[in-house]
């Protein structure tokens with residue numbers, strides 16, 4: 001299996017990242033709940049291991065769980081947040097993580113990416129687990145920031161007051177992003193998470209017509225009869241109406257917008273909802289419970305987002321009142 005080396009490498013990178021962050025935390029902070037919305041660092045560490053064990057050792061390999069106690073402690077639906085301060089010793093959690101990883105790697109060496117097994121096909125479940133760990137490392141990092149803020153005076157420095165940004169902002173004006181078509185979501189099944197996958201049909205375009213500007217009420221070329229003009233050309237569309245389409249919510253770097261990814265997550269006005277044709281993967285609980293009209297989508301990724309998770313189609317989500325994540329706003333308006 002040719003993908004093994006790449007997966008092994010990415011897993012090692014994610015784990016090194018996790019362990020490097022955890023090494024900075026003392027034992028008291030490891031189990032401290034610094035904020036009611038966020039679990040202790042140590043809980044995230046155990047949860048990373050239990051998730052890996054569940055999907056690879058139990059679901060793929062068919063082995064019994066190495067620890068029913070850990071399963072209970074570190075499965076979010078089994079253990080409510082306020083209770084997550086009651087953790088085993090750090091060394092024990094780290095040893096558990098190591099044991100699980102050794103067994104997972106042994107399985108990976110013999111795994112068949114060409115298999116039709118829904119979890120193993122194209123190494124999907126391994127790719128999901130790498131992104132799972134990296135999402136938790138971003139959360140661990142924000143918890144480290146909250147912990148540090150209790151120790152140091154975090155009130156704004158006077159130099160950050162008035163006038164800041166005048167020399168920094170290269171461009172303060174609004175940028176006109178002409179209406180146009182783009183591919184929303186992804187059909188790269190193995191590399192993405194369930195909520196960003198999309199394969200709508202021509203029929204769905206018609207249902208979605210109410211979203212759009214007057215000029216896009218018609219089906220896009222080449223589905224519709226009219227030839228495209230420059231701004232609507234959509235060269236990737238399949239004429240059979242199976243290509244994904246959408247209206248961009250915020251703009252595009254092509255038109256002079258800056259810092260579109262990797263600085264702070266951008267809050268959008270979009271409720272986290274399923275794209276047409278949504279299928280839960282690898283389990284209902286990953287996205288479905290959050291399609292509740294109470295979570296907003298964030299796009300782009302922050303400075304703390306690992307490249308395994310950084311891509312234009314990635315959809316993050318939080319309750320709109322959450323202030324501790326590495327997020328900001330991009331101002332946008334209709335012309």
Ligand code: AVJ
Nearest residue numbers: 132135136139286316317318
């Ligand atoms: C998408 C970052 C909000 O951390 O709760 C991790 C990702 N899902 N384990 C979260 C996730 C299951 C999720 N966020």
Ligand code: FE
Nearest residue numbers: 047051132136
């Ligand atoms: Fe998780």
